[in-house]
Amino acid sequence: MKLATTSHDHHPLHSDHPDESTKTDGITVQGLTKSYGKHRVLQGLDLRLESGKVYGLLGANGVGKTTLMSVILNHTFRSSGQVRIDGQNPAENARVLERTCFIHEDQRWHDEYTARHLLQALPAFYPRWSAQTAQHLLDRFSVPRKTPLKKLSRGQRSALAISISLASRADYTFLDEPYLGLDPSSRNIFYEELMLAVSEHPRLVLMSTHLIDEAANLMEDVILMRWGRIDLHAPVEDVTASMTAVRGMDTAVDEFTAGYDVVSSQSLGRIKSVLVRGSVVGREQQRAEDLHLSVESPGLQEIVAALGVLDAEQNTPEHVENKGDLS
Template identity: 40%
Template sequence: MTHGIDVRNLTARFGDVVALDNLSFSLTGGKIYGLLGRNGSGKTTLLSIIAAFRAADDGIVLVDGREPFENGRVTEQVCLIREAGNVVDGAKVQDVLKMSSNFRPHWDAEYAERLADMFELPMKKKVSSLSRGQQSAVGITVGMATRAPVTMFDESYLGLDAPSRYAFYDELLRDYMEQPRTIIMSTHLIEEVSRLFEEVLILDQGRLVAHDETDTLLRRGMSVTGPASSVDEFTSGLTVLNHQQLGGTKSTTVFGQIDEDKRAKARAAGVELGPVGLQDLFIHLTNGGGEQR
């Protein structure tokens, strides 16, 4: 039950604003994907098109080989939970769960109840009367218990306190291992969740700036620190994401393949090579002033 996702030359516009700019990528499915991007980078638009909440202006999206838009056979396999949950006004928590059980072929009512207990959701209260965090918990409960082959969480943690967020991550991981499926999480809390991701996609201004296995991506980022002239010599020809200088010491963040030979030379020249965390890499890759390629 692993549903792949193919995105080809996808473009989406809001009036004059291009939200997604000729975007292409392919996910084999059955993994946990991290979708990272700054506000307005197009994450939500992308997820909305995959979930068929809106149509593409150009290009094509295929979920398990089929177009989702106005195609019920596909959309019942896809679940997108947005930041505030997808909740009908005036509905009580128990109504939301009941409605989901009617529409969702893989719905697990027992699991939904267990999650609702875990988050201490008040079943008889209106969702609109709940706190932001509790509303997020309703969304997460629906998203998890739907057990959709393609499950997407778009910043579905807002207002949740740290213990509840970690309970969500643990639950996501546990349930994913029991029932592997395609999970896409968009988040700004990169440090918290980066280790859950098998692959990471980074969007910037509607374009894909990185898509790779998390480990591979991290290995392509590197901080280079040492005497300014040696650092400059080492980094020439590499993509420089950022640099800082203090006196004669320079620290440069680079992105690209660096072979063992070059590493050895760096060590010999007194240049220290260090890793870059996903959050830092993300910041540098999506920094408006940084080089794009």
């Protein structure tokens, strides 16, 4: 469910010179379910993704993030529900699908393909394919062109997937844990290049990630999934503004937060860190200062962790039934 909707006209990823890709209608998902035998992976999702925005898809392993992306693009068949891309059913719809790019985290390549083979074929797949971008990215990531893909390292395969995804300039680009195997400096290259690519050629990017704080600056909206459902869909700044972190000596923190809705609490010796709902302003801020407490905006990862979205134990259907609304 949505926390709120806000305008993103001034987001740093938005270009002042939007090109034709911003004229798309986005993705709408209604009542989407997906079952494998008796196991129901997606439990009736409703989702609206707007063109030209970068979405972070967050959740513990196995909650259905990859399945959701696969079903939207018809890589996997849905059990029920409806998916629309630019108002059209994407299933076997070449005109719609040619504007999508989704290289899976465990993408299967032909054993003998090299990056060069793919680079030869890719311009035919994407009308706005940028060979220059592809070469630039492959150079930055040091991906060899003539080595069979099966011999590339995990990080090199991720770098190849990132390079193709960004060079495709596809209106709908899905990235499934794109950083796997990348070292920190390569991840920085990825974040930098993603930001540049999206600002120059706006597109809808749906990116699943566990490295939330690293990628938080790229995301405009965050979608939190828990056991096949969407627990939260809101702009990142709304999510981070919805809670406050209070840190200090345990007795002072307990005294201060007594009247607040405490979401999570962690202690290290006598130092305690607590996340509370809402903001701390005015006289409350003065009271915190008097108690020598630090009051600050928490990071997105801290909030997501506090909500238990990344905690596998809290992602059972029973837990979700009991927990109900997170927002």
